[in-house]
Amino acid sequence: MDTPAIGVLALQGDVREHLAALAAAGASAVPVRRPAELAEVSGLVIPGGESTTMSKLAVAFGLLEPLRERVRAGMPAYGSCAGMIMLADKILDPRSGQETVGGIDMIVRRNAFGRQNESFEVPLEVAGVPGGPVHGVFIRAPWVESTGAGVERLAEVGGHPVAVRQGPLLATSFHPELTGDHRVHALFADMVRRAG
Amino acid sequence: MSSTPSSAPQSSAPETGTARVKRGMAEQLKGGVIMDVVTPEQAKIAEDAGAVAVMALERVPADIRKDGGVARMSDPDMIEGIIEAVSIPVMAKSRIGHFVEAQILQALGVDYVDESEVLTPADEVNHSDKWAFTTPFVCGATNLGEALRRIAEGAAMIRSKGEAGTGNVVEAVRHLRQIKNGIGALRGLDNHELYAAAKELRAPYELVAEVARLGKLPVVLFSAGGVATPADAALMRQLGAEGVFVGSGIFKSGDPAKRASAIVKATTFYDDPKVVADASRNLGEAMVGINLDTLDDSERYAGRGW
Numbered sequence: 492m493d494t495p496a497i498g499v500l501a502l503q504g505d506v507r508e509h510l511a512a513l514a515a516a517g518a519s520a521v522p523v524r525r526p527a528e529l530a531e532v533s534g535l536v537i538p539g540g541e542s543t544t545m546s547k548l549a550v551a552f553g554l555l556e557p558l559r560e561r562v563r564a565g566m567p568a569y570g571s572c573a574g575m576i577m578l579a580d581k582i583l584d585p586r587s588g589q590e591t592v593g594g595i596d597m598i599v600r601r602n603a604f605g606r607q608n609e610s611f612e613v614p615l616e617v618a619g620v621p622g623g624p625v626h627g628v629f630i631r632a633p634w635v636e637s638t639g640a641g642v643e644r645l646a647e648v649g650g651h652p653v654a655v656r657q658g659p660l661l662a663t664s665f666h667p668e669l670t671g672d673h674r675v676h677a678l679f680a681d682m683v684r685r686a687g
Numbered sequence: 688m689s690s691t692p693s694s695a696p697q698s699s700a701p702e703t704g705t706a707r708v709k710r711g712m713a714e715q716l717k718g719g720v721i722m723d724v725v726t727p728e729q730a731k732i733a734e735d736a737g738a739v740a741v742m743a744l745e746r747v748p749a750d751i752r753k754d755g756g757v758a759r760m761s762d763p764d765m766i767e768g769i770i771e772a773v774s775i776p777v778m779a780k781s782r783i784g785h786f787v788e789a790q791i792l793q794a795l796g797v798d799y800v801d802e803s804e805v806l807t808p809a810d811e812v813n814h815s816d817k818w819a820f821t822t823p824f825v826c827g828a829t830n831l832g833e834a835l836r837r838i839a840e841g842a843a844m845i846r847s848k849g850e851a852g853t854g855n856v857v858e859a860v861r862h863l864r865q866i867k868n869g870i871g872a873l874r875g876l877d878n879h880e881l882y883a884a885a886k887e888l889r890a891p892y893e894l895v896a897e898v899a900r901l902g903k904l905p906v907v908l909f910s911a912g913g914v915a916t917p918a919d920a921a922l923m924r925q926l927g928a929e930g931v932f933v934g935s936g937i938f939k940s941g942d943p944a945k946r947a948s949a950i951v952k953a954t955t956f957y958d959d960p961k962v963v964a965d966a967s968r969n970l971g972e973a974m975v976g977i978n979l980d981t982l983d984d985s986e987r988y989a990g991r992g993w
Contacts, residue, residue: 503718539715547737607798610708611701669711
């Protein structure tokens with residue numbers, strides 16, 4: 492498990508950046524679009540993108556139930572931005588028919604920081620990530636509205652959690668994959684190694 | 688407010704409108720389909736079909752072509768109606784060089800401005816200074832030099848121009864190939880040669896050197912202009928587009944909801960002919976389409992912008 496096989500859900504979004512970040516963090520990174528590809532990986536990243544699009548494609552191509560089963564069975568998963576929404580048990584204001592994989596006992600608010608004109612970057616401390624602040628890039632980003640008892644809050648902006656962890660599941664409102672800083676992906680790769 | 692590609696926050700205060708959040712926004716659209724819509728109802732159909740964004744405009748290019756006259760930015764009420772109807776990003780078009788239309792679109796809160804050749808150009812020499820905006824811009828290009836000139840002006844995303852409103856993909860193919868071939872040609876050059884290449888491309892040396900190093904544009908590259916079927920979308924993806932814009936192709940067809948959903952599926956599984964075949968079944972009538980040989984030069988949009 493020194494080089495864990497980690498998939499990136501490749502239905503839509505910034506898949507290439509996550510593949511590159513995972514490779515830099517010492518994982519063997521592969522795109523996942525089909526149930527058979529999901530079965531081959533020890534952990535999964537759900538990338539940034541449009542959560543409604545990802546949700547609809549996951550349903551259309553029979554990937555949603557296999558994803559839920561793997562997450563229920565303890566597969567480590569990390570979601571950034573849209574990926575955070577996909578890992579939330581509940582969305583505050585879902586679009587009609589918008590399904591999530593779930594797994595993290597939290598409610599998320601989509602586009603909570605506003606539209607693109609309000610998108611921003613800011614350095615922030617993330618618990619569990621050593622070596623100084625992480626560069627947080629927030630793009631039409633969600634925040635965590637509320638969390639259940641088992642959820643650790645790793646970082647906050649303006650009092651709202653923007654990075655959380657529950658067991659083998661990790662989620663960030665921001666996009667470390669856009670920064671060239673691979674510490675969050677290294678943290679996740681370690682989570683996958685430990686689970687293996 | 689304005690920023691350069693190398694900008695990074697100097698303080699711990701949140702910073703908006705940086706090159707990273709502008710370009711990063713387009714990265715989130717990759718692998719997706721951006722659809723032209725003219726009403727809130729169409730926007731909802733597009734969102735339900737899995738569009739990653741919609742382009743709000745008063746008339747789709749096929750109708751602009753038919754109606755003639757000066758084509759301008761859409762009515763703010765109409766754009767706001769679409770912004771309220773959906774939760775996915777909303778883009779809108781300004782005329783080339785009409786930076787006041789772009790200012791209005793920014794004030795309305797659109798997520799991306801398309802400085803578009805589909806509208807009648809407002810300036811025959813200058814494009815808008817896109818660094819001056821918080822809202823990111825997408826611009827059309829027919830070749831690598833044009834793409835790099837737009838990026839130098841601040842474009843955070845590039846799309847092929849194609850020939851909008853024709854339902855004919857031939858120009859989009861030509862433009863995407865020209866951009867990709869231009870990038871390929873830079874790959875083998877040494878430092879001495881890159882200066883001459885920059886001169887030939889009429890683009891800044893720094894950008895040319897960056898493209899040579901990356902083997903790709905420093906921003907996301909989509910295809911636009913003439914995509915009408917799932918196979919068209921998959922073709923553009925296989926040729927190297929990171930996603931597609933579909934203009935008239937959806938809402939000028941027989942069954943827009945079905946066609947929209949089919950194009951989304953074909954864009955994701957562009958390299959799996961079985962999926963594209965299934966997506967292509969029973970879609971009803973495609974838009975009629977225009978054979979480009981019948982278009983007069985003055986009716987061609989791709990020559991607008993430079």
